[in-house]
Amino acid sequence: TLGYDVLGVEPTEEGSQRARERHGLTVHRGVFEHVEIPEAPVDVVSFIHVFEHLKDPRAALARAWEVLRPGGYLLIELPAYDAWSRHLLGRRWRQFISDHDRFYTGPVLARLIKDAGFRILEERKVGKVMTPRLLADRLGRYYSRALAGGLLAAATALGLANKRFALNLGDIRLVVARKPLGGRPDLELDGRPEAEHLRSTR
Structure with missing residues (x-):
C-alpha cells in the first residue's frame, strides 16, 4: 500500500472477502453511494475501472464529495468512448462488454465532475x-x-x-480532480475558478 492506509468498498461478499484475505485490506461491503465509511474524511477517492459500471454516476460523485476532506483528490480511470480504436473497430472494440453499463466522452465526463463541485487538474489517455x-x-x-x-x-x-x-491504445482515460480547500463547489467564471477570478479583478 506504499505507506497509505487503504480501504475499499465492494458490493459482493465474495469480492470483499477476497480483498481482505489476499491483501489484508479494510473493505466495507455495500454500494458506495450508501455504505457507511467511518474512516471519513479521506484523502483520495478512486474509481479505477469502476465508473463505467455505476448506475448513478451523479450519486457516486456526490458521495465522493461527502467523504473527501477539503483539498482531497478524486481519481477516475475508465474506457474512453471517444477513442480512435472504438471508431476503427466498431462493435469489436474491447471495452464493449456486458457489465459496462455506461460510456463517457471526455467532455461529458468533465461536465459531470465539475457539476459535482470538483476542479479538474489533469485529464489524459493512459496505457498499460x-x-x-x-x-x-x-x-x-x-x-x-x-x-x-x-x-x-x-x-x-x-x-x-x-x-x-x-x-x-488511447482507449483508457484518467482524470484527476480535487475538492476545493474551502470545501465548497468550485464555481467557475470564464473558465477560471471563482477564487482566481475574484483575485484577478480586485
Whole structure:
C-alpha cells in the first residue's frame, strides 16, 4: 500500500472477502453511494475501472464529495468512448462488454465532475504494462485467434513471451480532480475558478 492506509468498498461478499484475505485490506461491503465509511474524511477517492459500471454516476460523485476532506483528490480511470480504436473497430472494440453499463466522452465526463463541485487538474489517455503473452490472449479473445497464435509463437521463439512493455491504445482515460480547500463547489467564471477570478479583478 506504499505507506497509505487503504480501504475499499465492494458490493459482493465474495469480492470483499477476497480483498481482505489476499491483501489484508479494510473493505466495507455495500454500494458506495450508501455504505457507511467511518474512516471519513479521506484523502483520495478512486474509481479505477469502476465508473463505467455505476448506475448513478451523479450519486457516486456526490458521495465522493461527502467523504473527501477539503483539498482531497478524486481519481477516475475508465474506457474512453471517444477513442480512435472504438471508431476503427466498431462493435469489436474491447471495452464493449456486458457489465459496462455506461460510456463517457471526455467532455461529458468533465461536465459531470465539475457539476459535482470538483476542479479538474489533469485529464489524459493512459496505457498499460503488457507482455506479448497477455496481448496474444486479448487478441484471441476479441479479434483473431490466428493472429494471436502467430504473435505468441513468434514471441516465444524469440524468448520474449513474458517481456514487459508499455502499450497505449488511447482507449483508457484518467482524470484527476480535487475538492476545493474551502470545501465548497468550485464555481467557475470564464473558465477560471471563482477564487482566481475574484483575485484577478480586485
